[in-house]
Each structure stands twice: as structure tokens, then as C-alpha cells.
Amino acid sequence: MKVYxxxxxxxxxxxxxxxxxATKFSEECKKVTIIVNEAADIGVDGNTLKAEGYNSIELPNGCICCTLASSLHDAMENIxxxxxxxxxxxxxxxxxxPDQVADIIRPTLKDGDSEMIIGVTDIQRYKDLIKRKxxxxxxxxxxxxxxxxxxxxLASKEDIEETEKYLKECFPNKDVIPVSVKTGENLDTLFGLM
Ligand SMILES: Nc1nc2c(ncn2[C@@H]2O[C@H](COP(=O)(O)OP(=O)(O)O)[C@@H](O)[C@H]2O)c(=O)[nH]1
Ligand SMILES: [Mg+2]
Known part of the structure; x- marks a missing residue:
């Protein structure tokens, strides 16, 4: 079992x-389970995922890295x-x-299981949100x-290069991959690293 x-x-x-x-792994005939902790996020909820045919578990009303830590732990054991x-x-x-989420999940893993955190940054908000926070x-x-x-x-080549440079300075040991998860641009590179 691999946990992302x-x-x-x-x-x-x-x-x-x-x-x-989820689509890619399902196409490879892998069995996928999804845990969403939407709290106030809008996006895909547990019902939508179920309608798409995925096993999904929703842990709302709190944060899985703090107040819902034990719910996440139990959900992982049940999964x-x-x-x-x-x-x-x-x-x-x-x-x-996410590293606190990983700390909660790790004790529920068995031999041969692994977990990996994938960091997602939004280039459009690089200058305001990322810099401010x-x-x-x-x-x-x-x-x-x-x-x-x-x-x-949505970004120019220059903006992508600038963001890449900044992230490489912050995290010299990590690969930085420009993608568009919406259009699918460069997703093969990402999937190659997973
Ligand atoms: N143009 C563009 N829009 C994107 C991309 N990825 C996500 N979005 C849009 O950004 C919004 C937030 O995306 P979502 O996946 O819900 O973000 P989350 O809050 O991190 O789960 C949605 O309207 C998405 O359609 C992308 O690569 N390109
Ligand atoms: Mg979301």
C-alpha cells in the first residue's frame, strides 16, 4: 500500500x-481509497468521489493533523x-x-507500505500568499x-523560472516540477517520480 x-x-x-x-491509478487497475478533510474547502466531497466509484472517507469538521488526529489514525487502520x-x-x-499527517499515518503502516508527501504550490499566488506567509x-x-x-x-516562462529559482533556494534538496494538473502538462514527469 502506498499513501500519498x-x-x-x-x-x-x-x-x-x-x-x-485517482484516474491514473484506476486505469492501472489499482485499488484506490481517498481520504478528504475538506473542513471549509470547496472542491470534491466524499459524495462526489463515491459517485465516481472511488472508495472515499470524509473527515470533516476539524483538521486531520491536529483535532482529528485520532480519527485519521482509526480511518487508516480500518482502510x-x-x-x-x-x-x-x-x-x-x-x-x-503534511508532515504531521504523515507522523499520524506512519504507525498504521505495515511492512512494504510507504508514505510520500507531495507539495503543491500555486504559481499565481507565489508573489502574494507564498511570500506573505x-x-x-x-x-x-x-x-x-x-x-x-x-x-x-496560466503563467509566463519568466514567472515559472522565478518561482523555480525561489523554491530551489528554499529547498535545495528537492525536485521542483512545473506542472498544470488541470491541462495535464508535465504530469508524466510527476508520475515518474511517484
Ligand atoms: N488554470 C488552472 N487551474 C487550476 C489548476 N489546478 C487547479 N486549478 C483550479 O484552481 C481551483 C482550485 O483547485 P482545487 O483542486 O480545488 O484546489 P485545492 O483547494 O488545493 O483542492 C479550481 O477552480 C481548479 O479548477 C491548473 O493547473 N491550472
Ligand atoms: Mg480541495
Whole structure:
């Protein structure tokens, strides 16, 4: 079982990426389970995911990295026991710290299971949100295996390069991948790293 945790601000593209990933894994005949913690987020909810045919678990009214930690832990144990999927995709809220989510999930994993955090940044909000909330942003991206610069379909080449440079300075050891999870641009590179 592989667990993917999607980290990033509200609106950065986590749900859109989640749907891309779920589609890709399903096409490979892998069994996918999804955990969403929408709280106040708008996007895909548990009912929509069920309608699409995915096993999904919704943990609303709190944050899975803090107040709902035990719910997340229990949900993971039940998923393992009852469904035993190949893939679990977890979308926390935009305020969650993904490495805390990973810390909660890790003790529920068995031999051969693994978890990976994928950091999603929104290039359109790089100049305002990311810069203004730099400290939180860095904490949020800290545990990621690699970083996506999302919504590149909306940005100029110069803006992409500037954002890439900034992220590489902040996180010298991480791959930084410009993508558009909406148009599918460069998603093959991303899937190659997963
Ligand atoms: N143009 C463009 N829009 C995107 C992209 N990814 C997400 N969006 C849009 O951004 C909004 C927020 O996306 P969502 O996946 O819900 O973000 P979340 O809050 O992180 O789950 C939606 O209207 C998406 O259609 C992208 O790569 N390009
Ligand atoms: Mg969402």
C-alpha cells in the first residue's frame, strides 16, 4: 500500500491533482481509497468521489493533523483492515502540516507500505500568499518528497523560472516540477517520480 499526502494552500490544486491521480491509478487497475478533510474547502466531497466509484472517507469538521488526529489514525487502520487498497490518497485542508499527517499515518503502516508527501504550490499566488506567509509555507512544504509549481498554464516562462529559482533556494534538496494538473502538462514527469 502506498499513501500519498497532498500538501498545499487552499486553492493550490490538491483536489484536481487527487482526481488525476485517482484516474491514473484506476486505469492501472489499482485499488484506490481517498481520504478528504475538506473542513471549509470547496472542491470534491466524499459524495462526489463515491459517485465516481472511488472508495472515499470524509473527515470533516476539524483538521486531520491536529483535532482529528485520532480519527485519521482509526480511518487508516480500518482502510488497511477492510479494504487493503494499493493506493491511499489523502487531501488535508489547506492549513494542515503534511508532515504531521504523515507522523499520524506512519504507525498504521505495515511492512512494504510507504508514505510520500507531495507539495503543491500555486504559481499565481507565489508573489502574494507564498511570500506573505513564507514561514508557514516553508513548514508546509518541508516534508515533501518534491514540489509542484502548479497552474503553469496560466503563467509566463519568466514567472515559472522565478518561482523555480525561489523554491530551489528554499529547498535545495528537492525536485521542483512545473506542472498544470488541470491541462495535464508535465504530469508524466510527476508520475515518474511517484
Ligand atoms: N488554470 C488552472 N487551474 C487550476 C489548476 N489546478 C487547479 N486549478 C483550479 O484552481 C481551483 C482550485 O483547485 P482545487 O483542486 O480545488 O484546489 P485545492 O483547494 O488545493 O483542492 C479550481 O477552480 C481548479 O479548477 C491548473 O493547473 N491550472
Ligand atoms: Mg480541495
Amino acid at each position: 499526502i497532498l500538501g498545499g494552500f487552499l486553492g493550490s490544486g490538491k483536489t484536481t491533482l487527487l482526481m488525476r491521480m 488497511k483492515k477492510d479494504l487493503d487498497p494499493d493506493i491511499v490518497i489523502v487531501e488535508p485542508t489547506g492549513l494542515a502540516l 513564507e514561514e508557514f509555507f516553508k513548514k508546509q512544504m518541508n516534508g515533501s518528497k518534491f514540489l509542484l509549481i502548479n497552474k503553469c498554464d
